[in-house]
Amino acid sequence: MPRIAIIIPARFASTRYPGKPLVDLAGPEGRTMALIDWTWAAATAVPGIAEVAVATEDERIADHARARGMAVIMTPAHCSNGTERCAAALQGLAAVPDIVVNLQGDAPLIPPAMVRAVIDMVAADPDLAMATAAVPASPAVLGHLQEDARHGRVGGTTVVCTAQGRALYFSKSIIPHVPAGTEPAAPVLLHVGLYAYRPAxxxxxxxxxxxPLERQEGLEQLRFLEAGIAPGVAICPAPAWDLIELNNPSDRPLVEAQLRRRAQQAVPA
Structure with a gap:
């Protein structure tokens, strides 16, 4: 069995939402925890993982995480995105993993089965350097993306891919374009903040x-595409709750509602 490590990149100096990992979110039964706590809970629920660690540049996040029993790896402040932070954190792991999972700190709603799907996609194909995940956007999620676009907010990311499951492009715009007042001819695929890489x-x-495209879109995964490396895309069934990331302060009540909705489901989160 391959050795799998999950790294949770958590940066304090977020441009859109400074201090985001330590923002409190109210979940089910009045339970309130910081965003990083909810994400840690999601990571440690994944079966078959050898090691989980938070990778951060900030002592406030590190102190918070250590006080709650989380493993922490300090990484340089100059890491420009979560993928670079995962690369910097490799040397701080207990052992070199065969596959590294990047479970982004603002995506606490990702179910364990989706994490396993991305891991299994890489493990099954020795030629696949990395993979990510997407789900068909529900009408509610698509509406949320369109509302963000109308108000000039940067919301979720969408992806289009080949029939063989390789990414063609990722964008913070809605792709493919959905004309106003029409239904999409094919599901709009919402990219999920989740990656699995080989260390190389x-x-x-x-x-x-x-x-250049990475800088323009602000999407780290575009660096792979521009280098000629097509990420695998595991298209997963959408869970019974909406996979809304905490990108902007206005997303906070939406994420809290989905945390409560997830807890109401009969299947484990």
């Missing part, structure tokens, strides 16, 4: 440096 892919990513 992380090293190559850092060596390549930031790419």
């Amino acid at each position: 892919a992380l090293a190559a990513y850092v060596a390549a440096g930031a790419s």
Whole structure:
């Protein structure tokens, strides 16, 4: 069995939402925890994982995480995104993993089965350097994306891919374009903040440096595409709750509602 490590990149200096990992979110039964706590709970619920660690540049996040029993790896402040932070955290793990999972700190609603789907996609194909996940956007999620676009907010990310499950492009715009007042001809795929890499892919990513499209869209995964590496995309069934990430302060009540909705489901989160 491959050795799997989950790294949770958690940056305090977020441009859109400074201090986001420590923002309190009210979940089910009046339970309130910081965003990083909810994400840690999601990571440790995944079966078959050898190691889980928070990777951060900030002592406030590190102190909070350590006080709650989380493993912490300090990483440089100059890491420009979660993938670079995962690469920097590799040397702080107990052992070199075969596959590294990047479970982004603002995505606490990801179910364990989706994490396993991305891991299994990489494990099954020795030629696949990395993979990510997507779900068909529900009408509610698509409406949320469209509302963000109308108000000039940067919301979730969408992806289009080949019939073979390789990414063609990722964008913070809604792709493919859905004309106003029409239903999409095919499901809009909501990209999920989740990646699985081989360690060599992380090293190559850092060596390549930031790419033009990555800078323009603000999407780290575009560096792989511009380098000619097509990420695998595991298209997963959407869970019974909406996978809303905490990208902006206005997302907070939406994420809290979905945390409560997830707890009401008969199947484990």
